[in-house]
Amino acid sequence: MSIALYGGSFDPIHIGHLITAETALDTYDLEKVIFIPSYITPLKGRELEASDKNRFEMTKLSTKGNLKFEVSDYEISNEGVSYSYNTVKYFSELYKNEKIYFIIGTDRAKDLKKWYNIGELAKLVTFIFVARDEEDLYKVAEGDVFYKSINYEIMKSPVIEISSSLIRKNLKNKKSIKYMITDECRSYIEELGLYGISRNSK
Numbered sequence: 001m002s003i004a005l006y007g008g009s010f011d012p013i014h015i016g017h018l019i020t021a022e023t024a025l026d027t028y029d030l031e032k033v034i035f036i037p038s039y040i041t042p043l044k045g046r047e048l049e050a051s052d053k054n055r056f057e058m059t060k061l062s063t064k065g066n067l068k069f070e071v072s073d074y075e076i077s078n079e080g081v082s083y084s085y086n087t088v089k090y091f092s093e094l095y096k097n098e099k100i101y102f103i104i105g106t107d108r109a110k111d112l113k114k115w116y117n118i119g120e121l122a123k124l125v126t127f128i129f130v131a132r133d134e135e136d137l138y139k140v141a142e143g144d145v146f147y148k149s150i151n152y153e154i155m156k157s158p159v160i161e162i163s164s165s166l167i168r169k170n171l172k173n174k175k176s177i178k179y180m181i182t183d184e185c186r187s188y189i190e191e192l193g194l195y196g197i198s199r200n201s202k
Contacts, residue, residue: 001031004101004128005091007075007084010037011048012058012189014167014181016160018066020130023157024103025068028128031098034091035059035071038082042116049168050194052076061184085117092124100125101153106132113146122150129154171195 004024010017013035021033037055050058056073063069074090075082084102092100102125104112109129112118131137131154138154141147162180170177172195177186189195 002028002099002101003091003095004028004030004033004103005036005088005125006033006103007036007038007082007087009041009048009164010035010055010059011050011164012055012167012181012185012194013062014162014164015179016162018062018182019160020103020157021063021069022066024101024128024155027155028101028153030068030101032068032070033103035063035069036075036087037071037073039075039079040081042081042083054188054192054194058185058188061188062182064184083116085115085121088121088124101128102126103128103130105130106137109137109152110140112150113144119149125151127152130157131155132159168195171197 004021006017006021006024008017017035021035024030025033037052037059039052048055056071056076060071063071075087078086088100088102104127106129109127112127115121127150129137129141129152141152141154167177167180169175170180171189174197181189190197
């Protein structure tokens with residue numbers, strides 16, 4: 001069987017993340033997708049608004065309805081920079097008999113050769129590039145010899161123009177986030193007053 005690892009800040013996790021994971025499940029006949037909230041994202045830093053605990057809980061709440069979704073606190077509990085190589089190495093030892101996919105978005109796919117220890121990381125996984133612009137991603141991959149040295153798939157997924165930053169912005173401006181995140185996640189945000197909203201705000 002096969003599993004997929006799906007890392008990100010998930011600040012907060014939204015419907016686009018869930019649709020991507022579900023599409024990967026179907027496309028590659030996966031046993032499960034493991035969501036891994038990051039601690040410090042390489043090349044980005046620790047630009048987070050919700051706490052580690054809250055991001056982890058929102059991810060758990062948002063994925064609990066799917067038995068093939070799991071959430072790991074591996075990167076959060078290890079603190080430090082969340083290098084994908086270390087994470088993948090850990091899970092490859094945990095799932096020795098499984099094929100491991102690693103889900104990343106278009107922007108991160110374009111920066112892949114800058115990643116820490118990318119040569120060794122690429123030996124452990126097959127990357128799933130989630131194509132926001134499928135044609136552009138094919139051009140990037142075909143025009144750079146680096147991509148010929150790694151295993152990857154380009155996955156066509158429904159284009160959902162939602163981002164965590166848009167959700168945070170809408171919350172701060174008292175605009176609707178309905179259908180952008182799960183009801184469970186929205187209730188959690190409202191209950192704790194995350195992202196600058198009033199506690200128990202509706």
